[in-house]
Amino acid sequence: MASGSTNRETSPPASVLRSMRNRQIWALMLGELLLFAVAGHLSFRLVAEARASRAWVEHSHEVLHALADLRLTVARLSAWTLYFVNGDESITASRIRGELGRVQGKLDALRGLVADDPAQRERVLKITEPLGPRLDLHRHLVDRVAPGDMAAAQPIVRALGRGADPVRASFAELATSERDKLAARNAASEATMQRLLVLLLAVFAAALLFGVLATLQFLYRLRLQNTRWRELAQANAEIARQHEAVRRTTRRLDAVLDNAHDVIMLVSGDLKVVMANEASAALLGASSGDVVGRSITEFLPSFEAAEGRIWLQQALRADGTEFSAEISVGGCQLEDGPAFVCIIRDVTERQKLEQLKDDFVSTVSHELRTPLTSIRGSVGLVASGAAGDLPVKARDLIEIAHKNSQQLIELVNDLLDIQKLDADRAGSGRERVDVRRLVGSVVDACRELARQAQVEMSIEDGSGRPIDVAGEFGRLQQVLINLVSNAIKFSDQGGRVVLSIAGDETHAVLAVRDFGPGIPDEFRPRIFGRFARAETGDARRTRGTGLGLSIVKAIVERHDGEVGFDSPLPDGGSRFWLRLPLQAAAAQPADDRSSFAVGEHPIVVPT
Amino acid sequence: MQSDMLTKILYVDDDDDIRTVAVFALEAVGGFEVAACASGREALARTVDFAPQLLLLDVMMPDMDGPATLAAFRRVAATASTPAIFMTAKVQRTEVDRFLSLGAIDVIAKPFDPMALPGTIRAIWERFRCSIADTTP
Numbered sequence: 001m002a003s004g005s006t007n008r009e010t011s012p013p014a015s016v017l018r019s020m021r022n023r024q025i026w027a028l029m030l031g032e033l034l035l036f037a038v039a040g041h042l043s044f045r046l047v048a049e050a051r052a053s054r055a056w057v058e059h060s061h062e063v064l065h066a067l068a069d070l071r072l073t074v075a076r077l078s079a080w081t082l083y084f085v086n087g088d089e090s091i092t093a094s095r096i097r098g099e100l101g102r103v104q105g106k107l108d109a110l111r112g113l114v115a116d117d118p119a120q121r122e123r124v125l126k127i128t129e130p131l132g133p134r135l136d137l138h139r140h141l142v143d144r145v146a147p148g149d150m151a152a153a154q155p156i157v158r159a160l161g162r163g164a165d166p167v168r169a170s171f172a173e174l175a176t177s178e179r180d181k182l183a184a185r186n187a188a189s190e191a192t193m194q195r196l197l198v199l200l201l202a203v204f205a206a207a208l209l210f211g212v213l214a215t216l217q218f219l220y221r222l223r224l225q226n227t228r229w230r231e232l233a234q235a236n237a238e239i240a241r242q243h244e245a246v247r248r249t250t251r252r253l254d255a256v257l258d259n260a261h262d263v264i265m266l267v268s269g270d271l272k273v274v275m276a277n278e279a280s281a282a283l284l285g286a287s288s289g290d291v292v293g294r295s296i297t298e299f300l301p302s303f304e305a306a307e308g309r310i311w312l313q314q315a316l317r318a319d320g321t322e323f324s325a326e327i328s329v330g331g332c333q334l335e336d337g338p339a340f341v342c343i344i345r346d347v348t349e350r351q352k353l354e355q356l357k358d359d360f361v362s363t364v365s366h367e368l369r370t371p372l373t374s375i376r377g378s379v380g381l382v383a384s385g386a387a388g389d390l391p392v393k394a395r396d397l398i399e400i401a402h403k404n405s406q407q408l409i410e411l412v413n414d415l416l417d418i419q420k421l422d423a424d425r426a427g428s429g430r431e432r433v434d435v436r437r438l439v440g441s442v443v444d445a446c447r448e449l450a451r452q453a454q455v456e457m458s459i460e461d462g463s464g465r466p467i468d469v470a471g472e473f474g475r476l477q478q479v480l481i482n483l484v485s486n487a488i489k490f491s492d493q494g495g496r497v498v499l500s501i502a503g504d505e506t507h508a509v510l511a512v513r514d515f516g517p518g519i520p521d522e523f524r525p526r527i528f529g530r531f532a533r534a535e536t537g538d539a540r541r542t543r544g545t546g547l548g549l550s551i552v553k554a555i556v557e558r559h560d561g562e563v564g565f566d567s568p569l570p571d572g573g574s575r576f577w578l579r580l581p582l583q584a585a586a587a588q589p590a591d592d593r594s595s596f597a598v599g600e601h602p603i604v605v606p607t
Numbered sequence: 608m609q610s611d612m613l614t615k616i617l618y619v620d621d622d623d624d625i626r627t628v629a630v631f632a633l634e635a636v637g638g639f640e641v642a643a644c645a646s647g648r649e650a651l652a653r654t655v656d657f658a659p660q661l662l663l664l665d666v667m668m669p670d671m672d673g674p675a676t677l678a679a680f681r682r683v684a685a686t687a688s689t690p691a692i693f694m695t696a697k698v699q700r701t702e703v704d705r706f707l708s709l710g711a712i713d714v715i716a717k718p719f720d721p722m723a724l725p726g727t728i729r730a731i732w733e734r735f736r737c738s739i740a741d742t743t744p
Contacts, residue, residue, distance in 0.1 A: 365696050366667060366695070366696035366717075369696040369717050369718045370622060370625065370717065370718075372718045373625050373628070373717045373718035373719060374624035374625050374627075376720070376721070377631075377632065377718070377720075377721040378627070378721075380720065380721050381628060381631050381635070381636070381721050381722070384722055386631065386632070386635040386636055387631070409718055
């Protein structure tokens with residue numbers, strides 16, 4: 001179909017033309033032929049009429065001519081006779097006899113001319129009858145009378161004279177009537193021919209009109225056919241194009257689906273596999289055909305049809321073996337109701353890598369921390385005087401070493417913390433955490449730091465009832481300790497730091513308030529970013545890795561909470577707040593991990 | 608057998624420096640009587656003449672690691688029920704749970720603050736004593 005299309009786009013094939021059953025055109029053409037026949041007939045008649053007319057005219061002229069000739073001869077005869085009578089020697093009797101013969105001859109000729117026409121014969125008779133006796137008289141004269149004998153000729157001449165006028169009148173009359181007849185006949189013929197000509201012209205005009213109409217009709221039909229044909233060809237071409245586009249899209253989609261590494265499945269609302277791509281053979285051990293029709297729970301035992309979810313679980317192969325898989329689900333609408341698009345990714349390798357990374361981090365943390373322990377331990381002991389008094393200069397130097405080893409430990413702790421938070425997507429176990437106990441433990445942990453900075457800590461308890469959140473005690477403690485130690489760090493001597501507890505129906509709100517300098521404007525956007533530190537130029541205050549608040553943010557967000565700050569406050573200082581979802585009922589109550597937490601994140605920073 | 612006051616600690620760590628620092632801290636700052644050993648084997652031999660109230664065991668040690676050492680102590684009558692604390696840099700939650708399930712009463716993270724170590728240990732001891740008191744009729 002595709003190859004011959006260019007030709008067919010311009011004109012229909014001959015068969016189409018032949019099959020055009022157009023009655024109108026055929027009728028018009030028949031009419032045309034009829035008209036031509038009529039025209040032909042009229043033309044024929046015209047020509048016949050013209051010929052007849054010409055013949056008649058010729059004949060008439062011949063008669064008139066013969067008549068004139070006769071008259072002339074008769075007149076000459078009369079004249080010669082007179083000459084004879086007068087004794088003219090040049091005119092002999094034989095000559096007159098000869099002339100008489102000629103007259104007779106001419107008379108015969110005339111008679112012969114009008115033999116076919118009775119009317120004309122009648123008229124000619126009017127001439128020839130009186131003419132006969134006259135001729136006899138002439139003959140008589142010539143025979144009996146001697147030339148010059150006027151006396152003997154007189155009675156004959158007189159008789160001739162008497163008969164001359166009627167003959168002359170007859171001649172004239174005949175000529176006139178013949179001419180009149182001719183004129184009338186000519187006029188009639190002319191009229192007939194004119195009529196015929198007009199009819200002919202009319203017929204030709206009609207024929208022309210018919211012809212034009214027929215042609216127009218034909219052309220119109222042809223154009224219509226052409227247009228329809230072109231439209232049809234265009235429609236066909238369009239369909240072919242769309243076909244091709246659909247085929248191309250289908251091919252592409254097939255390529256995408258069948259070459260994807262992950263299993264992509266369409267699952268109906270009742271959890272039956274409607275469609276699966278080729279990867280199911282590699283990952284699930286069952287070809288896409290085998291998988292269709294089975295329930296998705298055969299491969300994903302704890303599948304929950306919920307759009308937008310991504311989770312990890314053990315997936316089952318057709319042979320019963322398991323593998324670690326990441327499942328993502330999207331929703332869609334099919335003709336027969338809602339359905340799901342389920343993508344299964346084998347994450348065995350990824351988990352191996354993550355395990356390797358965790359192992360590495362674990363090992364590195366141990367390797368880093370071991371020498372740090374010794375350094376911090378021994379320097380700390382010397383600095384505290386437990387190994388004896390130091391010379392003044394040595395004391396300063398030891399102090400520097402102690403402070404810096406402390407910082408190094410904090411940095412290692414923070415870095416490993418961040419790494420752990422990054423890697424630990426699933427989150428550890430959630431417990432029920434009593435917010436009051438949490439805040440109390442934080443205050444205990446920061447007591448020494450506050451004492452050394454000469455900052456007073458206090459707790460404001462807004463609500464009267466117990467508040468529990470779901471989370472990890474140790475981590476939340478870490479968050480609050482970080483905020484409180486920041487508040488202490490940025491408070492002047494004699495300043496205050498207030499921890500407040502409040503909540504509404506859905507969330508607990510904990511806040512740490514200080515009355516220090518507040519947060520500079522340019523620092524505000526970066527404050528929860530990594531390695532962000534306020535440029536205050538105050539060495540004491542710029543100490544630290546800059547990771548603390550980013551860790552705080554990560555932990556709070558892992559607890560489905562929010563963290564924020566208000567600064568500067570009208571009374572001065574800043575307030576850092578946490579919003580954590582309340583835990584209605586949780587698994588088991590949290591153990592007090594204070595010793596563990598303290599050991600891991602030492603916050604005592606002797607100045 | 609176990610008095611309420613904690614005085615005698617058996618400490619095992621293969622790292623000489625850490626051992627020195629820890630012993631210094633525990634003796635000079637904490638006032639404890641400390642027997643320090645470099646390996647689990649040495650520690651087991653030491654229990655002949657030193658009856659500890661508390662075992663303080665490093666986890667990562669060659670040959671016999673902390674858990675293995677503890678298991679060995681448990682097989683000896685004298686130390687079958689002595690409370691033990693592990694010291695380690697590996698303080699991920701899952702590992703802590705594992706150590707606890709092996710019979711330790713707590714885990715102290717490394718690096719530790721030598722100045723705070725005695726207080727921490729005393730606090731752990733107190734808590735342990737309380738829990739014992741709760742359970743004994």
